[in-house]
Amino acid sequence: MGRVTACTNQKGGVGKTTTVINLGACLAQAGFRTLIIDLDPQGNATSGLGIDRRTLRTSIYDALVDRHPIEDIAVGTQIPGLDIVPSVAALSGAEIELVPLPGRERRLSASLAGVAGQYDRILIDCPPSLGLLTINALTAADGVLIPIQTEYYAMEGLSQLVNTIRLVRNALNPRLEIEGVVLTMFDGRTRLSAQVAAEVRRHLNGTVFETVVPRNVRLSEAPSHGQPVAVYAPDSTGATAYRNLAVEVAARG
Amino acid sequence: MGRVTACTNQKGGVGKTTTVINLGACLAQAGFRTLIIDLDPQGNATSGLGIDRRTLRTSIYDALVDRHPIEDIAVGTQIPGLDIVPSVAALSGAEIELVPLPGRERRLSASLAGVAGQYDRILIDCPPSLGLLTINALTAADGVLIPIQTEYYAMEGLSQLVNTIRLVRNALNPRLEIEGVVLTMFDGRTRLSAQVAAEVRRHLNGTVFETVVPRNVRLSEAPSHGQPVAVYAPDSTGATAYRNLAVEVAARG
Numbered sequence: 001m002g003r004v005t006a007c008t009n010q011k012g013g014v015g016k017t018t019t020v021i022n023l024g025a026c027l028a029q030a031g032f033r034t035l036i037i038d039l040d041p042q043g044n045a046t047s048g049l050g051i052d053r054r055t056l057r058t059s060i061y062d063a064l065v066d067r068h069p070i071e072d073i074a075v076g077t078q079i080p081g082l083d084i085v086p087s088v089a090a091l092s093g094a095e096i097e098l099v100p101l102p103g104r105e106r107r108l109s110a111s112l113a114g115v116a117g118q119y120d121r122i123l124i125d126c127p128p129s130l131g132l133l134t135i136n137a138l139t140a141a142d143g144v145l146i147p148i149q150t151e152y153y154a155m156e157g158l159s160q161l162v163n164t165i166r167l168v169r170n171a172l173n174p175r176l177e178i179e180g181v182v183l184t185m186f187d188g189r190t191r192l193s194a195q196v197a198a199e200v201r202r203h204l205n206g207t208v209f210e211t212v213v214p215r216n217v218r219l220s221e222a223p224s225h226g227q228p229v230a231v232y233a234p235d236s237t238g239a240t241a242y243r244n245l246a247v248e249v250a251a252r253g
Numbered sequence: 254m255g256r257v258t259a260c261t262n263q264k265g266g267v268g269k270t271t272t273v274i275n276l277g278a279c280l281a282q283a284g285f286r287t288l289i290i291d292l293d294p295q296g297n298a299t300s301g302l303g304i305d306r307r308t309l310r311t312s313i314y315d316a317l318v319d320r321h322p323i324e325d326i327a328v329g330t331q332i333p334g335l336d337i338v339p340s341v342a343a344l345s346g347a348e349i350e351l352v353p354l355p356g357r358e359r360r361l362s363a364s365l366a367g368v369a370g371q372y373d374r375i376l377i378d379c380p381p382s383l384g385l386l387t388i389n390a391l392t393a394a395d396g397v398l399i400p401i402q403t404e405y406y407a408m409e410g411l412s413q414l415v416n417t418i419r420l421v422r423n424a425l426n427p428r429l430e431i432e433g434v435v436l437t438m439f440d441g442r443t444r445l446s447a448q449v450a451a452e453v454r455r456h457l458n459g460t461v462f463e464t465v466v467p468r469n470v471r472l473s474e475a476p477s478h479g480q481p482v483a484v485y486a487p488d489s490t491g492a493t494a495y496r497n498l499a500v501e502v503a504a505r506g
């Protein structure tokens with residue numbers, strides 16, 4: 001049974017999509033059959049892997065709202081062993097459309113039950129909010145991966161996120177645990193990055209991964225080529241960081 | 254009557270809060286009586302202006318859900334002429350609590366009607382989504398200010414945002430217009446920033462402000478001191494950019 005990891009943080013722009021794409025690619029290259037679920041209506045994980053959203057006939061929207069089987073929606077990527085269930089803009093209506101449906105929090109976990117045997121790892125890219133899409137991801141997940149940008153606002157929403165995880169664990173998914181926190185966009189030239197990193201480790205000691213992802217322009221260029229950084233710039237500091245993170249994640253998983 | 258501007262973009266981490274705080278401070282220093290509305294449950298605009306959220310008895314939540322008068326909630330900041338209606342974590346429940354209420358999209362515009370005469374400019378900081386909180390902001394606003402980060406994913410959600418603005422204009426608020434687009438976190442050392450800036454100007458020609466906000470570490474340090482950059486580092490490139498932006502915004506307003 002594949003391990004399901006939800007990558008979430010309601011703070012925007014902290015590196016959720018970048019982490020899912022690049023960790024997913026590294027896990028696939030290490031031999032884990034990996035599936036990415038793009039649960040963000042913006043579809044950045046879909047386009048960041050080079051998939052043209054206008055060509056898609058089905059997406060995660062169909063699985064959530066019409067219970068369309070996931071294996072009919074998943075598509076391959078240019079990385080052998082890495083598939084993705086893409087997202088389209090229509091997904092932004094799903095938050096309101098799901099509200100009256102039975103088992104609205106469990107729609108994703110029901111969908112994934114059908115494919116869990118075909119993958120070793122499933123990574124879910126969440127939108128920057130704690131709404132029904134993210135609740136679906138937390139209900140379907142074994143663990144939560146929390147990217148935290150090493151900037152001042154990083155700690156602000158953390159207690160709300162940890163609270164939400166606890167609520168989901170108590171009411172919907174007893175196996176849910178925090179898999180780990182990954183520090184992102186670390187800039188060694190500024191005092192701010194080091195200060196925030198130290199504070200995050202103090203607050204969350206033990207759950208923070210050793211690997212720290214540096215700020216690296218190759219990571220922000222890679223999606224414009226539709227490639228993970230492991231393909232676009234394999235020798236960059238960004239690619240090295242995600243390879244190291246994949247080793248740590250696999251060891252904990 | 255004060256002009257109301259909603260600062261929004263569902264893409265996360267593009268500089269919405271940084272723009273509202275620093276544009277607000279510069280407008281106040283230029284003599285405009287300015288009110289900031291923090292409509293994000295994370296409350297980054299509140300803490301970025303040095304306000305301790307734990308000490309607050311009322312917040313924007315009370316105005317939206319219980320119709321509490323805005324003038325009783327607004328608090329002063331250390332910038333003369335700049336007030337803020339703060340936000341607390343409870344606001345994240347408002348999206349669901351507002352759904353059954355009458356006129357759920359107009360709760361903010363009803364609240365602001367009471368104070369519009371006391372301020373020249375009202376700036377609304379939105380969360381990174383197109384949910385009911387952002388719809389309330391668009392329904393209450395005269396214009397929309399759209400920060401766009403000069404990174405690859407910047408253009409992805411733009412058509413969805415423009416669509417939502419059109420829907421709100423047709424169904425809820427006929428006066429709503431796009432006030433302008435501001436390019437943020439521009440890094441002159443990378444080709445990517447210049448490429449994205451050129452593409453945004455091509456797509457949205459005429460609405461993009463001349464002022465481009467550079468990536469500047471002083472902007473990310475200022476909130477940890479609870480100050481706008483105009484106070485924290487008045488000679489920085491970040492402070493200069495927001496002063497110039499305030500001149501352009503005032504001229505269009």
Ligand SMILES: Nc1ncnc2c1ncn2[C@@H]1O[C@H](COP(=O)(O)OP(=O)(O)OP(=O)(O)O)[C@@H](O)[C@H]1O
Nearest residue numbers: 012013014015016017018128214215216220265404
């Ligand atoms: N380590 C890094 N170094 C440099 N740029 C990065 C890094 N990680 C992410 N980026 C860039 O920063 C921006 C934000 O990252 P990303 O989109 O992955 O964040 P997110 O949390 O998924 O955002 P959202 O909240 O909108 O979903 C993107 O333009 C991305 O390319």
Ligand SMILES: Nc1ncnc2c1ncn2[C@@H]1O[C@H](COP(=O)(O)OP(=O)(O)OP(=O)(O)O)[C@@H](O)[C@H]1O
Nearest residue numbers: 012151265266267268269270271381467468469473
């Ligand atoms: N021009 C800039 N130069 C350097 N850092 C910046 C700049 N603008 C914003 N930042 C920093 O980048 C991060 C994201 O900015 P900000 O929080 O203002 O974005 P946002 O769009 O409000 O995010 P959210 O989607 O979570 O509401 C913050 O840590 C902020 O301090």
Ligand SMILES: [Mg+2]
Nearest residue numbers: 016017040044
């Ligand atoms: Mg994302």
Ligand SMILES: [Mg+2]
Nearest residue numbers: 269270293297
């Ligand atoms: Mg913000």
